[in-house]
Amino acid sequence: MKTNKKLFAGGLGQLTIPVIAIVLLVIFNLIRDPGFFGIAVMHNNDGNIVLTGNLISIINGASELAVLAMGMTLVTAACGGQDISVGAAAAIAGSVLVKVLKSASAINGGTVILAFCSACIVAMIFGAFNGVLVAVFKIQPMIATLILYTCGRSIAYWINGGATPTVSSPIINAIGSFIPGIPIPTPVLIVALMAILFKLLFHFTSLELFTQSVGVNGSAARLNGINSTFIKLLSFIILGVCVSVAGTIGVSRLGLINHETLLLDVEMDTILAVAIGGNNLGGGKFKISGSIIGAYVIQMLTITLYAMKVSSTDVKAYKAIVIILLVVIGSPVVKQRFGKLVEKLMSNKKTVSVKGAE
Amino acid sequence: MQEATLLQMRHIDKRFPGVLALNNVDFTLRGGEIHALMGENGAGKSTLIKILTGVYQMDGGEILVEGEQATIRSPQDAQNHGISTVYQEITLCPNLTVGENMFIGRENSPWIKHKEREERADEILGQLGIPARSTQQLGSCSLAVQQMVAIARAVDMNCKVLILDEPTSSLDDKEVNMLFSLMKDLKSKGVGIIFVTHFLEQVYEVSDRITVLRNGELVGEYLTSELPQVELVAKMIGKELDELSALSEVDEKKSVQGEVFYEARDLSSSDAMPFDFTIRKGEVNGFTGLLGSGRSESVRAIFGADKVTGGKVKIKGEEVKITHPIDAMKHGIGYLAEDRKRDGIIADLSVRENIILALQVMNGMFKPISRSESEAFADEYIKVLNIKTASRETPVGSLSGGNQQKVILARWLLTHPDYLILDEPTRGIDVGTKLEIQKLVLKLAEDGVSVTFISSEVEEMLRTCSRLIVMRDRHIVGELKGQDLTQAKVMKTIAGGEKQNENE
Numbered sequence: 001m002k003t004n005k006k007l008f009a010g011g012l013g014q015l016t017i018p019v020i021a022i023v024l025l026v027i028f029n030l031i032r033d034p035g036f037f038g039i040a041v042m043h044n045n046d047g048n049i050v051l052t053g054n055l056i057s058i059i060n061g062a063s064e065l066a067v068l069a070m071g072m073t074l075v076t077a078a079c080g081g082q083d084i085s086v087g088a089a090a091a092i093a094g095s096v097l098v099k100v101l102k103s104a105s106a107i108n109g110g111t112v113i114l115a116f117c118s119a120c121i122v123a124m125i126f127g128a129f130n131g132v133l134v135a136v137f138k139i140q141p142m143i144a145t146l147i148l149y150t151c152g153r154s155i156a157y158w159i160n161g162g163a164t165p166t167v168s169s170p171i172i173n174a175i176g177s178f179i180p181g182i183p184i185p186t187p188v189l190i191v192a193l194m195a196i197l198f199k200l201l202f203h204f205t206s207l208e209l210f211t212q213s214v215g216v217n218g219s220a221a222r223l224n225g226i227n228s229t230f231i232k233l234l235s236f237i238i239l240g241v242c243v244s245v246a247g248t249i250g251v252s253r254l255g256l257i258n259h260e261t262l263l264l265d266v267e268m269d270t271i272l273a274v275a276i277g278g279n280n281l282g283g284g285k286f287k288i289s290g291s292i293i294g295a296y297v298i299q300m301l302t303i304t305l306y307a308m309k310v311s312s313t314d315v316k317a318y319k320a321i322v323i324i325l326l327v328v329i330g331s332p333v334v335k336q337r338f339g340k341l342v343e344k345l346m347s348n349k350k351t352v353s354v355k356g357a358e
Numbered sequence: 359m360q361e362a363t364l365l366q367m368r369h370i371d372k373r374f375p376g377v378l379a380l381n382n383v384d385f386t387l388r389g390g391e392i393h394a395l396m397g398e399n400g401a402g403k404s405t406l407i408k409i410l411t412g413v414y415q416m417d418g419g420e421i422l423v424e425g426e427q428a429t430i431r432s433p434q435d436a437q438n439h440g441i442s443t444v445y446q447e448i449t450l451c452p453n454l455t456v457g458e459n460m461f462i463g464r465e466n467s468p469w470i471k472h473k474e475r476e477e478r479a480d481e482i483l484g485q486l487g488i489p490a491r492s493t494q495q496l497g498s499c500s501l502a503v504q505q506m507v508a509i510a511r512a513v514d515m516n517c518k519v520l521i522l523d524e525p526t527s528s529l530d531d532k533e534v535n536m537l538f539s540l541m542k543d544l545k546s547k548g549v550g551i552i553f554v555t556h557f558l559e560q561v562y563e564v565s566d567r568i569t570v571l572r573n574g575e576l577v578g579e580y581l582t583s584e585l586p587q588v589e590l591v592a593k594m595i596g597k598e599l600d601e602l603s604a605l606s607e608v609d610e611k612k613s614v615q616g617e618v619f620y621e622a623r624d625l626s627s628s629d630a631m632p633f634d635f636t637i638r639k640g641e642v643n644g645f646t647g648l649l650g651s652g653r654s655e656s657v658r659a660i661f662g663a664d665k666v667t668g669g670k671v672k673i674k675g676e677e678v679k680i681t682h683p684i685d686a687m688k689h690g691i692g693y694l695a696e697d698r699k700r701d702g703i704i705a706d707l708s709v710r711e712n713i714i715l716a717l718q719v720m721n722g723m724f725k726p727i728s729r730s731e732s733e734a735f736a737d738e739y740i741k742v743l744n745i746k747t748a749s750r751e752t753p754v755g756s757l758s759g760g761n762q763q764k765v766i767l768a769r770w771l772l773t774h775p776d777y778l779i780l781d782e783p784t785r786g787i788d789v790g791t792k793l794e795i796q797k798l799v800l801k802l803a804e805d806g807v808s809v810t811f812i813s814s815e816v817e818e819m820l821r822t823c824s825r826l827i828v829m830r831d832r833h834i835v836g837e838l839k840g841q842d843l844t845q846a847k848v849m850k851t852i853a854g855g856e857k858q859n860e861n862e
Contacts, residue, residue, distance in 0.1 A: 203726070204724070204726065205723050205724055205726055206718050206721075206723055206725075206726040206727070207723060209707075209711055209714075209715065209718060209726075210718075210719075210723065212704070212706070212707055212711075213704045213707065213711075213715060216704045216705060216706045216707060217700075217703070217704045217705065219700055219701050220695075220700070220701050220702055220703065220704055221704070222683065223661075223663055223683050223693065223695055223701050223702075224683065224687075224715050224716050224719055224769075225682070225683045225684035225687045225716065225719040225720065226719055227684070284706050285706050285707070
C-alpha cells in the first residue's frame with residue numbers, strides 16, 4: 001500500500017507528462033520500427049570511432065534547444081514571461097564568435113576561448129538589455145524582447161559586414177561534432193556540462209530559492225529583503241550565457257555563421273520545452289530537468305515524423321497536434337481532475353481492503 | 359424629507375467555505391437619506407454590498423425594493439431594479455470622453471448620435487453641478503470629478519439606490535466637500551444613498567443614519583444625531599468579554615525602563631504622515647485605531663516597506679538609514695505583514711523554504727543554508743510553534759491560516775530579531791492560535807526582544823502591550839500607558855483625541 005501511494009505521489013509530479021511523452025514516443029517508434037533506436041559504432045570521415053543512430057542524432061540535435069531551455073526556465077520562473085529573442089541573440093553571439101576567430105592570425109585553443117568569451121560577454125550584455133527593460137521598466141517580457149527579436153539578426157548581419165564567413169579549424173569541428181577519441185557527440189557533452197553547472201549554481205548559491213520566491217509572490221519576496229529587480233536581471237544575464245553556448249554549438253556544427261538561418265524559430269521551441277517540462281509559464285516553481293526532457297521530447301517528435309517520411313512542410317502541423325495534446329494533458333484542469341480520479345480510486349480500494357480485512 | 363422605505367434586506371445569510379460571512383443581517387434604506395454602513399474589516403460590509411449588487415448570491419433571506427420582492431442574480435439585475443454602485447477604484451475608461459463614459463454600454467441602437475448624446479450629458483452634468491464638459495477626456499479630469507461622472511452615469515440610469523463604496527479614500531478635503539454637496543443634492547431628489555467609509559468624521563458630516571455590522575452580524579441601526587462617536591467606535595469594535603481574558607491576569611503591565619532600541623523622528627513614507635516613535639528593549643507597544651487610520655502604514659515606514667520620504671531614525675542611539683526591507687533586517691528588525699496572502703507567504707514553496715527565507719536573505723546569496731541545516735531549522739520551529747503540517751515539504755499555501763501565520767512567525771524568529779513588528783498577526787485565525795501568539799509575544803519581550811503589536815481587537819492589545827499609540831485619520835492622536843490602558847480610554851481617544859502630528 002505504501003509503495004502504491006508513493007508511486008501515485010510521484011506520478012502526479014511535475015516530470016510526469018514529459019517522461020510519459022518520451023516513453024510513449026519510444027514505444028511508438030519501437031513498434032513502428034524495432035531497429036529505430038539501434039546504435040552503431042562507426043568510423044566517421046575524420047577517422048574517429050563514433051556512435052551513430054537515430055537515438056544519438058536525437059540527443060545530439062536537441063543540444064542547442066536543451067541549453068536554451070535551461071536559461072529560459074530561469075527567466076520564466078523569475079519574470080513570469082519568456083524571452084523571444086534567444087534565436088536572434090544566438091545569431092549575434094555566433095557572429096561575434098566568427099568575427100573574433102576570423103580576425104585572429106591562427107585558430108588555436110586560445111583564440112577559440114577568447115572568441116567564445118567575447119560572444120558570451122556580448123550575449124550577456126544583450127541579456128542585460130532585455131533584463132533592464134523587464135526588471136527595471138516593468139515591460140512585459142514578450143514585448144521587451146520583441147525589440148531584440150526584431151533587430152537581432154540585423155545586428156548579426158552588420159557584425160560580419162553582411163557576409164556568411166566560414167571558419168575551418170579542427171577545434172571548431174570538434175565542438176560541432178566529435179572530439180577525437182570520444183565517441184559521444186561534443187554538443188551532448190556540452191549539454192551535460194551546462195546541466196552540471198546549473199546544478200552547482202543552485203547548490204552553492206540560494207538563487208533557486210530567491211528566484212522561486214520572486215516568481216511566486218514578488219510582494220512577499222520584497223518584504224523579505226529580496227532584491228527582485230536584481231534577480232530578474234540576473235536570470236536574463238544567465239540566459240545570455242546559455243544563448244552564447246547555443247550559438248557556439250550552432251556555428252561549430254556548420255563551420256559558418258549564417259545570421260539569417262542560425263537557430264531560426266528556436267525561441268518558440270524553447271518556450272515549448274519549458275512548458276512541456278511542466279514549468280508554470282506564469283513564473284514560480286521550476287525544474288530545469290523538466291525543460292531538458294522537454295527539449296528532447298520536441299526533438300524526438302521531429303525526428304520521428306521525419307523518419308515516417310512526413311514532408312518537412314507537414315511536420316509543423318503534426319508537431320502542433322502532439323503538442324496540443326501534451327499541453328492540455330499537463331494543464332491544471334486536467335491534472336486536478338486526474339488527481340480527483342486517483343483519489344477516488346484509492347479510497348475505493350481502501351474501503352475494499354478494509355472490508356476484506358473484516 | 360424622509361420618504362417611505364426604498365430598500366429592505368431581511369435576514370440575509372451568506373456562507374463562504376468555513377465562514378459565516380453574514381448571519382441574519384437586516385438592512386433598511388429609506389428614500390432621501392444618506393445611510394452609512396460601518397464596521398471593521400471582516401464585518402461583512404462588502405459582502406452585503408456585493409449581495410445587493412448581484413456579485414454574490416445570498417444563501418438565505420430576501421430583498422425588497424419599494425416593497426416588492428426582488429431577485430438579484432447579476433449586476434444587470436441590480437441595475438434594472440435601480441441599484442447603482444460607484445466603487446472606490448474608478449471603473450470608467452479614462453481614454454474616452456466624459457459623455458462617452460456616461461452612455462457606454464447603454465445604447466441599444468447601433469448608430470451613435472453624437473450630438474444628442476453630448477447635449478444630454480451636458481444637461482445632466484449641469485443639473486448636478488459637476489464641473490466637466492461631455493467632450494472632455496475623462497482622464498484629464500481630477501479624481502473627484504471622475505468619481506462624480508461615475509455618479510452622474512448612475513443617476514442617469516434612473517437609480518433609486520446609490521451605493522458609494524469608499525468614495526473619498528483617494529480625494530483631498532476640497533474634493534470631498536464637492537462630493538458631499540453632490541450627495542446632499544441627490545438626497546434632496548429622493549435618492550437613497552448607502553455610504554461605506556472608514557472616515558468617522560465624514561460619517562458625521564453627511565449621513566442621516568448608521569448601520570453597524572460586526573463579525574457578520576447586525577449590531578444595530580441608529581440615527582447619526584443620536585449616536586456619539588465613542589459609542590459608534592465601541593459598537594464597531596465590540597466589547598464582549600472574550601475567551602482569552604484569562605491571560606490578562608497573568609501580565610502586570612509594568613512599564614519597561616530598558617534602553618531605547620529604536621527611535622524615529624518625523625518619519626514619513628509615501629503612505630504615512632510624519633510621526634515620532636520610540637521603542638525600548640523588551641517593550642511591547644502597539645498602534646491602535648480603526649482601519650485606515652494609518653497604523654499599518656506607520657509600521658511599514660519603520661521597516662522600509664514603502665518608499666521612505668523623510669525623517670531621522672536611530673537604532674541604539676546611532677543614526678541609521680532604513681529605506682529598504684533588507685536595511686531593516688540587517689539592523690535586527692523583523693516585520694510580519696498585515697496581508698498574509700499578499701505580503702507574507704510564498705504559497706507554492708514548502709514550509710521549510712518559507713521558514714528559512716528571511717535568514718537566507720540575510721546570509722546572502724552565496725551562503726546557502728544547506729539542506730540538512732534547513733530541515734533541522736524547519737523541524738525545530740514546527741515543533742516549537744506547534745505548526746500543524748503534513749510535513750516540512752508541504753506547500754505552505756495548503757496550510758490553514760493560523761498555521762501559515764506561524765510559519766511566517768517562525769521565519770522571523772529564525773533571524774533572531776531585536777525588534778519584531780507584528781501587524782495583525784491574529785487576524786482570521788482560530789482562538790487557540792491567537793492565544794499562543796499572544797503568549798509568544800510576551801515571552802519574546804521577557805527575553806529582551808522589542809515588539810510592536812497591531813490588532814483590530816483592542817482587548818488583545820490591552821492584554822499584550824504596555825503602551826498604546828492611538829491613531830485616527832492618519833495622525834497620532836494619543837498615547838496611553840499604565841492606568842489609562844482601558845477599553846473606554848482607547849475608544850475615547852480614537853473617537854475624540856487631539857491630533858498631535860497635524861503640522862509637519
